[in-house]
Amino acid sequence: MNAADLAERVREGDLRLHELESHADPETAAAARRRVVANEAGTSLDSVGESHLAAADTESTIENLVGTVEIPIGVAGPVPVAGGEREAEHYLPLATTEGALVASVNRGCSVIRAAGGADARVTKRAMTRAPVFRVDGVVEAEAVVGWVRDHETDLASAAESTTSHGELVDLTPYAVGDSVFLRFGYDTKDAMGMNMATIATREACDVVESETPAELVALSGNLCTDKKPAAINAVEGRGRSVVADVAIPNEVVEERLHATPEAVAELNTRKNLVGSAKAGSLGFNAQAANVVAAAFLATGQDAAQVVEGSNAITTVAAREDELYASVSLASLEVGTVGGGTKLPTQAEALSLLGVRGGGSPPGSNADALAEVIAAGALAGELSLLGALASRHLSSAHADLGR
Structure with missing residues (x-):
C-alpha cells in the first residue's frame, strides 16, 4: 500500500498513526504520517521529509517518525x-x-x-537508579536499611545477573519517614547505561521485597536524579x-x-x-x-x-x-x-x-x-x-x- 492510500485509511479511522509500520515499510509509513499531520495542520513538511537518514535506522530511537530536523x-x-x-x-x-x-x-x-x-x-563512573519503597514506619525503615547494608553482595549478584557489562559500584540507602530509597550506582562501561541500570535495579528490588517488609512503590523515586536539577548529582555525581x-x-x-x-x-x-x-x-x-x-x-x-x-x-x-x-x-x-x-x-x-x-x-x-x-x-x-x-x-x- 502506498503512502497516499495509507494516509487516507488513517483519515477514515481505519488505522492509527502508530500502526502504520505494521502495514508498510518504514519509509512509506513515515511518508504517510507526514501527509496526515501536514494536511491537518494546513502546512508542508517537505523539508522535514528530505533526509539521507533511512527510516529503518531510526526504529530504536523514535516513534511516529515523520522525518528529521537538521542542526548545523x-x-x-x-x-x-x-x-x-x-x-x-x-x-x-x-x-x-x-x-x-x-x-x-x-x-x-x-x-x-x-x-x-x-x-x-x-x-x-556511576549511573544511578533510586527506587522508593513503602514501609510501616521508622522501625521497619531501620530494619530494611540494615538488611540492605548487610546484603550488598546479594543485591549486586542479582543486579549484575541482568547484564554482561554493568557492575554495581555503589548502593546507598536513605530513610524518609515511611519511605526507603535505595540509590544504586553502576559502572556501565561504554554505554550511557540508563536502561541497563533500570533493568538491573528491578532485579535487585525483587530481592529486597522478598527478604524484607519493604514494598516497591516506584522503580524511580527521583533520588537518582535523572533529567532534573539536583544537589545530589552535584555532590555524589551521576554517569x-x-x-x-x-x-x-x-x-x-x-x-x-x-x-x-x-x-x-x-x-x-x-x-x-x-x-x-x-x-x-x-x-x-x-x-x-x-x-x-x-x-x-x-x-x-x-x-x-x-x-x-x-x-x-x-x-x-x-x-x-x-x-x-x-x-x-x-x-x-x-x-x-x-x-x-x-x-x-x-x-x-x-x-x-x-x-x-x-x-x-x-x-x-x-x-x-x-x-x-x-x-x-x-x-x-x-x-x-x-x-x-x-x-x-x-x-x-x-x-x-x-
Missing part, C-alpha cells in the same frame, strides 16, 4: 587533551543553532593549545564525574584573551562563584551547558541529560607566572554505544573523535568522550571569561552578526 554542526579545535585513557588532539564536533558558540569554543581551544594542552580525568584543567602562561592569557590573569580570576570569582551562589544556582560556571548540549546533539547523547551534564564548577587562580583554570562536571552522562550513537551522522561525529563503539578496555571510549567534552567546556569557559574581562562580549556578537 561545526568543529572547534583541534584541542590537545591528555586524558586518563589516551592523549591526542581532537576536533570537537558541536551541533548548535547559536551563532558565535563554535567561534567562542574555538578561541578557547587555541588558548589551551598555546598553553600546551589540557589534562582531563574521569574521577568516578561520569570528569575534570579538565590547564595552566596558561601569563603572556598567552594577555595575548589571546586580551585580559590580565588577575582580571580573569577576579571575574570568575565574582561571576561564577559569588553570583551563582547568590542566585542559588547548582552550576557555578559561565556557559558549560552550551558546550555540553552541542556535543550531546552531535554525538547522539540524550539531550535532556544536559540538565545534569551542565552541573559544573569553574575555578580560576592567578598564580605567579600562569593562570590556572579548571572545570569540574559532576554528572556527565555519556556513552559511545547504544541509543542515538548508532545513527549515521552521530556515529561519524564519534568516529571523528576516535571513540565510536565499545572501547578496549570496556569503558575507555566513553571515558575519553567525557574528557574531550570537559576540555571543550573548559575552552568555552576561558573564551567567555576572556570576552567579559576584556569587555569584548557584545562586540564579538555584533561582529559575527548574531
Whole structure:
C-alpha cells in the first residue's frame, strides 16, 4: 500500500498513526504520517521529509517518525587533551543553532593549545537508579536499611545477573519517614547505561521485597536524579564525574584573551562563584551547558541529560607566572554505544573523535568522550571569561552578526 492510500485509511479511522509500520515499510509509513499531520495542520513538511537518514535506522530511537530536523554542526579545535585513557588532539564536533558558540569554543581551544594542552580525568563512573519503597514506619525503615547494608553482595549478584557489562559500584540507602530509597550506582562501561541500570535495579528490588517488609512503590523515586536539577548529582555525581584543567602562561592569557590573569580570576570569582551562589544556582560556571548540549546533539547523547551534564564548577587562580583554570562536571552522562550513537551522522561525529563503539578496555571510549567534552567546556569557559574581562562580549556578537 502506498503512502497516499495509507494516509487516507488513517483519515477514515481505519488505522492509527502508530500502526502504520505494521502495514508498510518504514519509509512509506513515515511518508504517510507526514501527509496526515501536514494536511491537518494546513502546512508542508517537505523539508522535514528530505533526509539521507533511512527510516529503518531510526526504529530504536523514535516513534511516529515523520522525518528529521537538521542542526548545523561545526568543529572547534583541534584541542590537545591528555586524558586518563589516551592523549591526542581532537576536533570537537558541536551541533548548535547559536551563532558565535563554535567561534567562542574555538578561541578557547587555541588558548589551551598555546598553553600546551589540557589534562582531563574521569574521577568516578556511576549511573544511578533510586527506587522508593513503602514501609510501616521508622522501625521497619531501620530494619530494611540494615538488611540492605548487610546484603550488598546479594543485591549486586542479582543486579549484575541482568547484564554482561554493568557492575554495581555503589548502593546507598536513605530513610524518609515511611519511605526507603535505595540509590544504586553502576559502572556501565561504554554505554550511557540508563536502561541497563533500570533493568538491573528491578532485579535487585525483587530481592529486597522478598527478604524484607519493604514494598516497591516506584522503580524511580527521583533520588537518582535523572533529567532534573539536583544537589545530589552535584555532590555524589551521576554517569561520569570528569575534570579538565590547564595552566596558561601569563603572556598567552594577555595575548589571546586580551585580559590580565588577575582580571580573569577576579571575574570568575565574582561571576561564577559569588553570583551563582547568590542566585542559588547548582552550576557555578559561565556557559558549560552550551558546550555540553552541542556535543550531546552531535554525538547522539540524550539531550535532556544536559540538565545534569551542565552541573559544573569553574575555578580560576592567578598564580605567579600562569593562570590556572579548571572545570569540574559532576554528572556527565555519556556513552559511545547504544541509543542515538548508532545513527549515521552521530556515529561519524564519534568516529571523528576516535571513540565510536565499545572501547578496549570496556569503558575507555566513553571515558575519553567525557574528557574531550570537559576540555571543550573548559575552552568555552576561558573564551567567555576572556570576552567579559576584556569587555569584548557584545562586540564579538555584533561582529559575527548574531
